[in-house]
Amino acid sequence: MYTLVYDGTFEGLLTAVFEIYERKLFHVKLIKVEWRSGAMFEEVLQIITDDKRATRVLAGLRRKLSSAGVQRLYIAHMAEMVDEESSIIGFIRYVFDTDVNVEEDYGNKYVMRLSEILKMVRREKHRMEAFIRFQKLADETYYAAIEPDFNVLPLLIRHFKNRYADQKWIIYDIKRRYGIHYDLHDTQYISLDFSDASKPADVISAYSKDEKIYQHLWKNYFASVNIVLRKNTKLHLRHIPKRYWRHLTEKI
Amino acid sequence: MNEERITEKLNILADAAKYDVSCASSGSKRKNENKGLGNASNGICHSYTEDGRCVSLLKILLTNHCIFDCAYCVSRKNNDIKRAAFTVQEVVDLTINFYRRNYIEGLFLSSGIFKDADYTMERLVRVAKKLRTEHKFNGYIHLKSIPGASDELMREAGLYADRLSVNLEMPTEAGLKLLAPDKNRQDMIDPMKFLKDEIILRTEEKKLFKKAPMFAPAGQSTQVIIGATPEDDQQILQSANYFYKNFNLKRVYYSGYVPVLADQRLPDLNTSVPMVRENRLYQADWLMRFYGFHVNEIVNNQQPLLDLDIDPKLSWAIRNMQVFPIDINKADLQMILRVPGIGLLSAQKIIGARKFAKLSWEQLKKIGVALNRARYFIICKSNEFERRDLTGNNIKQFILAESQSKYIKNTQSQLSLF
Numbered sequence: 041m042y043t044l045v046y047d048g049t050f051e052g053l054l055t056a057v058f059e060i061y062e063r064k065l066f067h068v069k070l071i072k073v074e075w076r077s078g079a080m081f082e083e084v085l086q087i088i089t090d091d092k093r094a095t096r097v098l099a100g101l102r103r104k105l106s107s108a109g110v111q112r113l114y115i116a117h118m119a120e121m122v123d124e125e126s127s128i129i130g131f132i133r134y135v136f137d138t139d140v141n142v143e144e145d146y147g148n149k150y151v152m153r154l155s156e157i158l159k160m161v162r163r164e165k166h167r168m169e170a171f172i173r174f175q176k177l178a179d180e181t182y183y184a185a186i187e188p189d190f191n192v193l194p195l196l197i198r199h200f201k202n203r204y205a206d207q208k209w210i211i212y213d214i215k216r217r218y219g220i221h222y223d224l225h226d227t228q229y230i231s232l233d234f235s236d237a238s239k240p241a242d243v244i245s246a247y248s249k250d251e252k253i254y255q256h257l258w259k260n261y262f263a264s265v266n267i268v269l270r271k272n273t274k275l276h277l278r279h280i281p282k283r284y285w286r287h288l289t290e291k292i
Numbered sequence: 293m294n295e296e297r298i299t300e301k302l303n304i305l306a307d308a309a310k311y312d313v314s315c316a317s318s319g320s321k322r323k324n325e326n327k328g329l330g331n332a333s334n335g336i337c338h339s340y341t342e343d344g345r346c347v348s349l350l351k352i353l354l355t356n357h358c359i360f361d362c363a364y365c366v367s368r369k370n371n372d373i374k375r376a377a378f379t380v381q382e383v384v385d386l387t388i389n390f391y392r393r394n395y396i397e398g399l400f401l402s403s404g405i406f407k408d409a410d411y412t413m414e415r416l417v418r419v420a421k422k423l424r425t426e427h428k429f430n431g432y433i434h435l436k437s438i439p440g441a442s443d444e445l446m447r448e449a450g451l452y453a454d455r456l457s458v459n460l461e462m463p464t465e466a467g468l469k470l471l472a473p474d475k476n477r478q479d480m481i482d483p484m485k486f487l488k489d490e491i492i493l494r495t496e497e498k499k500l501f502k503k504a505p506m507f508a509p510a511g512q513s514t515q516v517i518i519g520a521t522p523e524d525d526q527q528i529l530q531s532a533n534y535f536y537k538n539f540n541l542k543r544v545y546y547s548g549y550v551p552v553l554a555d556q557r558l559p560d561l562n563t564s565v566p567m568v569r570e571n572r573l574y575q576a577d578w579l580m581r582f583y584g585f586h587v588n589e590i591v592n593n594q595q596p597l598l599d600l601d602i603d604p605k606l607s608w609a610i611r612n613m614q615v616f617p618i619d620i621n622k623a624d625l626q627m628i629l630r631v632p633g634i635g636l637l638s639a640q641k642i643i644g645a646r647k648f649a650k651l652s653w654e655q656l657k658k659i660g661v662a663l664n665r666a667r668y669f670i671i672c673k674s675n676e677f678e679r680r681d682l683t684g685n686n687i688k689q690f691i692l693a694e695s696q697s698k699y700i701k702n703t704q705s706q707l708s709l710f
């Protein structure tokens with residue numbers, strides 16, 4: 041058993057695939073560099089990300105998969121699901137070791153697992169598109185904090201840029217400490233320093249004057265549309281699991 | 293803005309609108325091409341009420357003043373409740389500000405009838421027009437078409453709205469006459485017919501001229517109230533089928549009657565909302581629209597009521613045991629879709645996956661098939677399959693014994709209440 045340590049990037053992953061084929065490795069485990077714990081590795085191989093090798097592997101994947109298939113692989117990796125590297129490597133090896141396009145071979149465990157990962161990522165992306173609540177700041181920027189289960193922020197850019205083309209906005213992943221800022225023209229990745237905003241007065245004055253009114257109206261609306269005679273808590277919780285509540289205006 | 297007054301209006305007019313169950317915001321394809329605000333495509337549920345229903349649109353009445361006295365409606369003329377009315381500007385501001393905060397996909401605007409149909413419709417149209425033209429709003433707009441409004445207004449509504457709907461209210465004409473003596477079913481069908489023809493015409497036009505404006509791109513829908521009048525499921529589904537076929541409706545909504553009013557023509561105030569029946573009707577509706585079932589296969593003279601304890605697909609299967617078992621590795625898609633426990637997505641995955649290798653129970657389970665139901669109706673790559681010669685009723689008992697459906701404990705079959 042070889043343990044391959046890589047830097048967590050997609051290029052790094054593809055370089056690892058290159059190494060696996062070049063060295064004819066069979067039993068391998070791929071881990072991200074920061075998770076290196078005191079486990080007893082039988083053999084450790086440090087993967088140094090190499091763009092040329094990554095490009096070659098990517099070209100190979102493009103020959104064997106549809107462009108949507110390659111895209112899905114990229115998304116599955118970017119989501120940063122814990123310990124799923126082996127499934128992704130397994131999938132890639134299955135792709136290279138089979139003559140035909142295996143994307144629809146759901147009887148294969150790697151193809152099935154990739155499809156499950158994708159399903160989870162897409163659901164989280166969709167939940168964010170639904171549950172993001174912007175708050176209007178004094179400078180007319182709309183700000184939203186999120187804590188998604190997986191790293192889906194990059195997947196949200198297109199949706200929010202198309203939808204809110206005429207307002208400035210920031211979506212910030214406070215779990216992964218980075219965000220996206222849209223300035224009416226383009227989006228860019230940002231990181232924020234919250235250490236100064238510790239005084240409550242600062243926080244309140246940062247909001248626009250009508251922000252509180254609309255939050256209040258929204259909460260009222262949410263309460264008014266409920267039909268008490270049809271109460272169904274189980275269904276309610278299945279649709280909005282509790283971990284999302286703290287960023288939902290109507291549930292705070 | 294007078295915050296208190298607006299809050300009160302919103303509470304009254306959202307409360308009055310909530311019995312309209314439609315909250316769909318999908319099916320349109322309005323893009324944000326003018327660098328304005330919003331777009332409308334696949335629909336998103338932004339929140340869910342405590343009763344588990346989706347909140348996608350700001351669903352309000354423009355006013356709950358009404359000249360009609362329909363027995364089933366909270367806003368009926370003779371009901372002693374608080375009345376309110378929004379101004380056009382107030383609705384516009386609420387919509388825009390809720391939308392910018394990502395609370396909603398758009399607006400669903402309905403209204404009590406004040407003065408007359410045209411007067412009411414004209415105001416609904418004015419809200420939509422203002423949103424589209426002054427605020428460059430491209431989010432979803434659903435307008436109620438008011439029965440009896442002029443063709444000219446309906447045509448204008450279609451130019452601004454994504455979806456239009458007229459509620460049939462009761463599944464049959466007799467039901468309507470009983471509970472809403474002021475209303476006439478033909479008045480509801482006329483605008484539906486007008487819109488259907490107009491949509492066809494405009495779609496043709498759009499094929500010729502790309503620049504031709506969109507006309508109600510998300511089509512029209514309707515709603516019927518279930519359980520307020522004595523119609524059986526066969527009548528309800530036949531009627532839905534008729535409207536799907538003849539008016540190209542996108543959706544028929546079934547709204548379980550919530551007893552809010554005391555009236556000798558209506559079920560008692562302490563009657564429970566027929567939620568299970570409503571759910572079964574939606575399942576049947578899906579079978580008609582996506583699974584290739586004909587309405588007569590689901591309900592007919594021998595079987596006028598849907599089973600409450602099992603879903604309509606399972607119910608059909610145990611009445612048609614001669615069709616099964618089918619071989620999952622050979623049967624065509626249409627047949628696989630008829631197996632209880634296999635949904636649209638699973639069926640498509642099966643078709644894709646079996647090109648590579650024959651599928652076994654384990655793989656079917658992974659794909660997402662509900663084997664507790666499906667296993668009685670299929671064979672696959674395995675020596676294990678149901679060998680006993682079970683009757684449909686046996687199978688039903690086995691499935692019910694194993695399942696933990698929330699419905700089993702308190703329902704047996706539909707009783708005739710009338």
